[in-house]
Amino acid sequence: xxxxxxxxxxxxxxxxAQLIRRDGVHSTGMREVAVDAAAPRGSLQxxxxxxxxQLVDEAVGWAGGYAAGRVARFLAALPEPxxxxxxxxxxxxxxxxxxxxxxAGGCPVAAATVDCAESVPSTRTAASAAFATWTGAVAxxxxxxxxxxxxxxxxxxxxxxxxxxxxxxxxADQDVRALTTVARELGPLLDAAVRTR
Amino acid sequence: xxxxxxxxxxxxxxxxAQLIRRDGVHSTGMREVAVDAAAPRGSLQxxxxxxxxQLVDEAVGWAGGYAAGRVARFLAALPEPxxxxxxxxxxxxxxxxxxxxxxAGGCPVAAATVDCAESVPSTRTAASAAFATWTGAVAxxxxxxxxxxxxxxxxxxxxxxxxxxxxxxxxADQDVRALTTVARELGPLLDAAVRTR
DNA sequence: CCTCGACTATGACAGCGGTCATAGTAGCTC
DNA sequence: GAGCTACTATGACCGCTGTCATAGTCGAGG
Numbered sequence: 001x002x003x004x005x006x007x008x009x010x011x012x013x014x015x016x017a018q019l020i021r022r023d024g025v026h027s028t029g030m031r032e033v034a035v036d037a038a039a040p041r042g043s044l045q046x047x048x049x050x051x052x053x054q055l056v057d058e059a060v061g062w063a064g065g066y067a068a069g070r071v072a073r074f075l076a077a078l079p080e081p082x083x084x085x086x087x088x089x090x091x092x093x094x095x096x097x098x099x100x101x102x103x104a105g106g107c108p109v110a111a112a113t114v115d116c117a118e119s120v121p122s123t124r125t126a127a128s129a130a131f132a133t134w135t136g137a138v139a140x141x142x143x144x145x146x147x148x149x150x151x152x153x154x155x156x157x158x159x160x161x162x163x164x165x166x167x168x169x170x171x172a173d174q175d176v177r178a179l180t181t182v183a184r185e186l187g188p189l190l191d192a193a194v195r196t197r
Numbered sequence: 198x199x200x201x202x203x204x205x206x207x208x209x210x211x212x213x214a215q216l217i218r219r220d221g222v223h224s225t226g227m228r229e230v231a232v233d234a235a236a237p238r239g240s241l242q243x244x245x246x247x248x249x250x251q252l253v254d255e256a257v258g259w260a261g262g263y264a265a266g267r268v269a270r271f272l273a274a275l276p277e278p279x280x281x282x283x284x285x286x287x288x289x290x291x292x293x294x295x296x297x298x299x300x301a302g303g304c305p306v307a308a309a310t311v312d313c314a315e316s317v318p319s320t321r322t323a324a325s326a327a328f329a330t331w332t333g334a335v336a337x338x339x340x341x342x343x344x345x346x347x348x349x350x351x352x353x354x355x356x357x358x359x360x361x362x363x364x365x366x367x368x369a370d371q372d373v374r375a376l377t378t379v380a381r382e383l384g385p386l387l388d389a390a391v392r393t394r
Numbered sequence: 395c396c397t398c399g400a401c402t403a404t405g406a407c408a409g410c411g412g413t414c415a416t417a418g419t420a421g422c423t424c
Numbered sequence: 425g426a427g428c429t430a431c432t433a434t435g436a437c438c439g440c441t442g443t444c445a446t447a448g449t450c451g452a453g454g
Binding site for chain 2: 131164182
C-alpha cells in the first residue's frame with residue numbers, strides 16, 4: 001500500500017491518512033502508523049515533534065491536496081468536461097474502491113472532523129483547510145466549464161457535501177447505492193448551471 | 198441537558214448519544230456517560246451487559262428514531278408542506294443549534310459510522326438501520342406531498358447525504374454557510390419532483 | 395423478620411496509547 | 425580520526441479505559 005520510493009516521513013503521513021480513513025483518529029495508534037509505513041518508531045518523534053496532533057494535521061492536509069489533485073486529473077482526462085461528468089467521476093472513485101476492495105475506508109477529512117472538531121482546534125482548522133482546497137479545485141473546474149463564478153462556489157459545496165454524506169451512507173449500508181443515487185439525481189441540476197447552453 | 202423525568206437507563210442512552218455526537222465514539226468513556234447522565238456507574242453493567250458496544254448501538258438507534266420523529270413533527274407543523282420546506286426545516290435545526298450553542302456537536306450516527314464501520318459490525322448495522330428509518334421517514338413525507346414513490350426514495354437519500362456532508366463542512370469551518378447553501382441549491386430540484394404542479 | 399430480586403457502589407486489573415529519556419548508529423566535514 | 429548532525433532504537437512511565445468481582449442498599453412480599 002505504501003509506495004516505497006517516497007521517504008519515510010511522507011510514508012508515515014500517507015499511512016496515517018489510510019489508517020484514519022479506516023478506523024478514525026483515536027483508534028489509530030502511533031506505533032501502528034510506524035509499522036504500516038515500514039518506518040522506525042523512533043522517527044515519529046523526530047519528524048513529528050508536535051506529536052500525534054501534528055501527524056494527524058499533516059495527514060488531513062495531505063488528503064485535501066490529494067482530493068484536489070484528483071479533480072484536476074479528472075478534468076484533464078475527460079474529453080468533453082461537464083459538471084455532471086466531473087461529479088460522476090468523483091463518485092466513481094468511491095464506488096470503484098468499494099466494489100473492488102470493500103467498504104473499509106471513508107474520507108480521512110471527515111474522520112478528523114468527527115473525532116477532533118471539538119477537542120483539537122488545530123485539526124479542526126486543518127480539516128477546514130482541506131475542505132477549502134478541495135471545494136476550491138471543484139469550483140475552479142466548474143467555472144472553466146462555463147458556470148458563473150458565484151454559483152460555482154455554491155455548487156462545489158453541494159457536490160462535496162452530498163458526496164461526503166453518501167460515503168457515510170454507503171459505508172453504513174455496505175452498498176454503493178447512495179453514491180450512485182446522488183450522482184444520478186444531482187447530474188441534471190449541475191449541468192443546468194452552465195452559462196451558454 | 199439530560200431531562201430528569203426519564204429513567205436512568207434512557208438517560209444514559211441519551212447522554213451517550215450526546216457525547217458521541219461531540220467527541221466521537223472512542224473518545225467517549227463509559228464513566229463519562231454515567232456522570233453526564235447523573236447515573237450510578239454500577240448501573241452501566243447492569244443495564245448494558247453487552248458493554249460499551251451495546252450502549253453505543255442503542256444510542257445510534259435512539260438517534261435514528263429521534264431524527265425520524267423530527268421529520269414527522271416538521272411535517273405536521275408546516276402549514277403547506279413542500280419538499281423544499283421540509284428540507285429547509287431539517288437544515289434549520291442544525292443552523293439554529295450552531296448559531297446558539299456553537300459548533301460542538303455533529304450527527305451521532307455519522308460519528309458511529311466513521312469510528313466503528315470497520316471495527317464493530319453490530320454498530321455498523323445499527324448505523325445502517327438508523328439511516329434507514331430516517332430516510333424512510335423523509336421518503337414517506339415526500340410521497341405524501343405528491344412525489345412519485347420511486348423518486349421519493351432517491352430524493353430522501355440525496356437530502357440526507359447532502360445534509361450530513363454539510364454538517365461536516367459546517368463543523369470544520371465553524372460556519373453555517375455550507376448548510377444554508379445546500380438548502381438553497383437543492384430546494385428547486387426537490388419541489389420540481391412533486392407530481393401535480 | 396427474612397428473603398429475594400433489582401439496583402447501586404467501589405475497588406482492582408490488565409491492556410493500551412502517547413510521550414519522554416537515553417543511547418546507539420551512519421555519514422559527512424574539517 | 426574527531427566531531428557534528430541526522431536519524432534510529434528501545435525501554436520506561438503514566439494516565440486512561442473497559443471490564444470484572446464483590447459487596448452493599450433498599451423496597452416489596454411472604
